[in-house]
Amino acid sequence: MEPVYIIGAGAIGKVLAVCLSNDGKKVVLLRGSVDDGETHRENIRVTLSSQEIIEAEVTIDTLGNYRSLEGLVALCNKSYGNAALADALRHKIGHSPIILLQNGLGVEQPFMDFPAVYRCVLFVTSQPVSATKLNFKPVAISPVGRIRGGDESSLSHIASILNTPYFGFRAERDILPVIWKKAIVNSVFNSVCPLLDTDNGIFHRNPQALQIAESLVAECLGVAGEQGVNLNLAEVMSSLLLISRSSDGQFISTLQDIRNHRPTEIGTLNLAIAGMAATEQAIIQTRLLGQLTLLKSQL
Numbered sequence: 001m002e003p004v005y006i007i008g009a010g011a012i013g014k015v016l017a018v019c020l021s022n023d024g025k026k027v028v029l030l031r032g033s034v035d036d037g038e039t040h041r042e043n044i045r046v047t048l049s050s051q052e053i054i055e056a057e058v059t060i061d062t063l064g065n066y067r068s069l070e071g072l073v074a075l076c077n078k079s080y081g082n083a084a085l086a087d088a089l090r091h092k093i094g095h096s097p098i099i100l101l102q103n104g105l106g107v108e109q110p111f112m113d114f115p116a117v118y119r120c121v122l123f124v125t126s127q128p129v130s131a132t133k134l135n136f137k138p139v140a141i142s143p144v145g146r147i148r149g150g151d152e153s154s155l156s157h158i159a160s161i162l163n164t165p166y167f168g169f170r171a172e173r174d175i176l177p178v179i180w181k182k183a184i185v186n187s188v189f190n191s192v193c194p195l196l197d198t199d200n201g202i203f204h205r206n207p208q209a210l211q212i213a214e215s216l217v218a219e220c221l222g223v224a225g226e227q228g229v230n231l232n233l234a235e236v237m238s239s240l241l242l243i244s245r246s247s248d249g250q251f252i253s254t255l256q257d258i259r260n261h262r263p264t265e266i267g268t269l270n271l272a273i274a275g276m277a278a279t280e281q282a283i284i285q286t287r288l289l290g291q292l293t294l295l296k297s298q299l
Contacts, residue, residue, distance in 0.1 A: 005030055005069045008077030011126035012101055015136045018046050019167040021056035029060045049137040072161055073098040079107040079265050086110035104268025105183050108147050116149035119175055121182045125247040139246040141168040145175020180229045184220040185240045187269040188213045190254040191289035201248030204241050219286045223277045264297045266290050
């Protein structure tokens with residue numbers, strides 16, 4: 001069985017490692033930002049939305065300890081580190097496919113000279129309780145699509161490798177509209193929630209917050225249309241509300257990053273969408289909330 005190398009020992013990477021291990025798959029969890037360090041095993045516990053607990057002893061290593069990665073390489077690191085990670089992987093990857101389990105626009109660009117690149121749009125929330133304990137809530141099955149190289153058969157194979165009873169994946173032939181839809185939804189959650197210092201449930205609980213969300217979504221849909229991606233306002237708002245209800249009480253990753261004094265990924269969300277707009281006025285709210293979120297993260 002080919003191993004799955006998960007790069008990024010954060011909230012998503014650790015949960016994925018536990019789910020795959022419980023499904024009998026060989027997993028190595030790699031820290032992508034550290035060049036050295038000893039290999040060790042760590043028992044990680046994940047509490048699901050049903051309050052069921054799953055756990056696994058996972059091998060944790062560093063990328064610098066590997067000359068090559070032969071298997072599926074899943075990137076669960078923060079997307080602002082992609083350029084440096086692409087440089088580190090370029091001579092290790094060989095013909096192995098990589099899949100980015102990252103939301104946002106343009107996150108795959110540093111890897112476009114790699115042989116086979118896939119994107120996954122995550123429909124889950126994961127929140128650390130401690131270094132080895134996490135709360136995990138799947139909202140829907142996460143779609144996987146091709147960006148470069150590969151074919152329909154390889155796409156189905158990768159989705160089947162990642163798919164487990166607790167963390168579901170499926171093959172998606174047309175991934176671009178899904179990427180845009182989730183990026184727009186994330187632009188709302190990752191700006192409004194940190195600025196209000198509140199959890200994801202705010203939009204289904206508070207009519208004013210929901211009105212702000214709808215205004216932002218409408219702006220972003222205009223930019224998507226300019227890029228040739230046509231999405232429906234009601235459909236995107238329905239997805240936003242589903243996520244809000246399903247992850248009520250959970251804190252979005254940008255708020256977790258700000259609280260822990262880490263960089264955020266707002267540059268691939270609000271600010272990326274604003275940068276594509278034909279006119280400044282068309283995206284003024286989305287840009288402003290992105291700039292405020294970035295400023296808050298720097299204080």
